[in-house]
Amino acid sequence: MNGVHDMGGMDGFGKVEPEPNEPMFHADWEARVLAMVRAMGAAGAFNIDTSRFYRETLPPDVYLASSYYKKWFLGLEEMLIEKGYLTREEVAAGHAMQPARALKHGKFDLANVERIMVRGKFDRPAPAPAKFNIGDRVRAKNIHPATHTRLPRYVRGHVGVVELNHGCHVFPDTAAMERGENPQWLYTVVFEGRELWGPDADPTTKVSIDAFEPYLDPA
Amino acid sequence: MGPDHDARNTRQAWAIAHIFAAMSHDHDHHHDHSELSETELRVRALETILTEKGYVEPAALDAIIQAYETRIGPHNGARVVAKAWTDPAFKTALLEDGSKAIGTLGYVSRVGDHLVVVENTPERHNMVVCTLCSCYPWEMLGLPPVWYKAAPYRSRAVKDPRGVLADFDVTLPKDMEIRVWDSTAETRFLVLPMRPAGTEGWSEEQLAELVTRDSMIGTGFPRKPGAPS
Numbered sequence: 001m002n003g004v005h006d007m008g009g010m011d012g013f014g015k016v017e018p019e020p021n022e023p024m025f026h027a028d029w030e031a032r033v034l035a036m037v038r039a040m041g042a043a044g045a046f047n048i049d050t051s052r053f054y055r056e057t058l059p060p061d062v063y064l065a066s067s068y069y070k071k072w073f074l075g076l077e078e079m080l081i082e083k084g085y086l087t088r089e090e091v092a093a094g095h096a097m098q099p100a101r102a103l104k105h106g107k108f109d110l111a112n113v114e115r116i117m118v119r120g121k122f123d124r125p126a127p128a129p130a131k132f133n134i135g136d137r138v139r140a141k142n143i144h145p146a147t148h149t150r151l152p153r154y155v156r157g158h159v160g161v162v163e164l165n166h167g168c169h170v171f172p173d174t175a176a177m178e179r180g181e182n183p184q185w186l187y188t189v190v191f192e193g194r195e196l197w198g199p200d201a202d203p204t205t206k207v208s209i210d211a212f213e214p215y216l217d218p219a
Numbered sequence: 220m221g222p223d224h225d226a227r228n229t230r231q232a233w234a235i236a237h238i239f240a241a242m243s244h245d246h247d248h249h250h251d252h253s254e255l256s257e258t259e260l261r262v263r264a265l266e267t268i269l270t271e272k273g274y275v276e277p278a279a280l281d282a283i284i285q286a287y288e289t290r291i292g293p294h295n296g297a298r299v300v301a302k303a304w305t306d307p308a309f310k311t312a313l314l315e316d317g318s319k320a321i322g323t324l325g326y327v328s329r330v331g332d333h334l335v336v337v338e339n340t341p342e343r344h345n346m347v348v349c350t351l352c353s354c355y356p357w358e359m360l361g362l363p364p365v366w367y368k369a370a371p372y373r374s375r376a377v378k379d380p381r382g383v384l385a386d387f388d389v390t391l392p393k394d395m396e397i398r399v400w401d402s403t404a405e406t407r408f409l410v411l412p413m414r415p416a417g418t419e420g421w422s423e424e425q426l427a428e429l430v431t432r433d434s435m436i437g438t439g440f441p442r443k444p445g446a447p448s
């Protein structure tokens with residue numbers, strides 16, 4: 001979706017402001033939100049792409065005005081309601097009122113903590129040979145899916161070169177919508193700064209994205 | 220934290236959530252609580268619901284937080300970088316397959332798949348961003364800092380990387396190539412910075428002390444020998 005989360009190339013957000021000696025969390029609730037998101041994801045309530053999609057679908061003013069973990073919290077709450085794990089009445093009341101919905105991997109308890117400390121595996125067996133080789137020129141498609149996609153707007157329509165082939169990976173565009181993993185070849189595609197930003201751009205800049213095969217056409 | 224503590228926390232959260240619900244229903248004019256405290260109450264209420272429904276065990280949430288606070292962080296990445304600076308065979312393997320090479324080191328936390336290590340050279344500087352969200356190599360660098368996840372960095376890193384670097388007081392030679400890696404998939408990127416001059420003969424442990432988090436994101440350099448840490 002063409003949401004405010006797709007920020008690459010936007011102007012007006014001001015300077016980057018690094019915080020010296022930044023703490024891991026700025027409030028205890030941030031840590032609880034992180035833990036709840038990790039736990040409910042590991043328990044099978046949602047996949048990583050779905051959770052990203054729920055943050056992206058926050059209203060733009062809410063997205064821009066909310067801190068990082070506030071976005072995580074708002075996305076988590078809405079996702080759990082829509083997936084039937086809790087109800088709006090329960091949220092309003094602050095306690096459980098309805099029977100639980102069974103989780104695919106069961107309750108998240110202490111025995112589950114270790115398995116979330118290593119990233120999941122997202123590569124999958126290839127359903128078909130790769131269409132592109134390293135060195136091929138490709139054009140990012142001019143597509144505007146209304147739902148989740150990992151093709152940022154700033155590369156759409158532009159020509160780049162395939163630099164790395166990462167194998168076949170879960171396709172976020174379908175996984176986010178719970179329409180299957182639909183594995184696709186994944187490539188690092190590198191673009192010249194001037195191809196993306198025009199003749200005035202810094203000629204020493206190159207930008208790459210990791211692009212799934214359905215995002216690309218031969219060029 | 221023992222079970223009593225957890226039970227007490229849960230009871231407190233439960234009580235506070237009720238108080239807040241009552242406040243917001245009965246006293247809409249009474250807005251002296253901050254946005255932060257409202258969020259805190261909502262977060263506690265959600266945890267109470269998830270616990271009561273049997274989805275999560277609060278002690279398991281505590282354990283997740285403790286694991287993040289103690290086990291991941293830039294010290295992991297720093298040791299990998301220092302090893303690469305002192306062991307050419309390891310460096311070659313690291314650039315070939317980051318996850319596999321790091322997996323052979325017993326002393327850093329296990330790393331997930333698809334870690335790509337990119338090398339800074341006198342000709343090329345690498346910088347990592349996630350314009351769409353906040354993708355970051357947690358196992359190597361810990362949780363990302365706020366600026367990495369915020370709009371100014373995400374919006375400008377791909378269009379004006381030199382301008383972004385200036386915000387970090389980093390200046391690169393005019394003709395040096397800048398390569399920005401936008402982490403748009405489940406691959407993760409770690410920058411292998413250049414080894415500082417004047418460190419000949421240093422041990423891996425000494426070198427690791429020079430490796431900063433930002434130098435592995437590409438928004439900084441390693442410390443110089445003798446500079447304060």
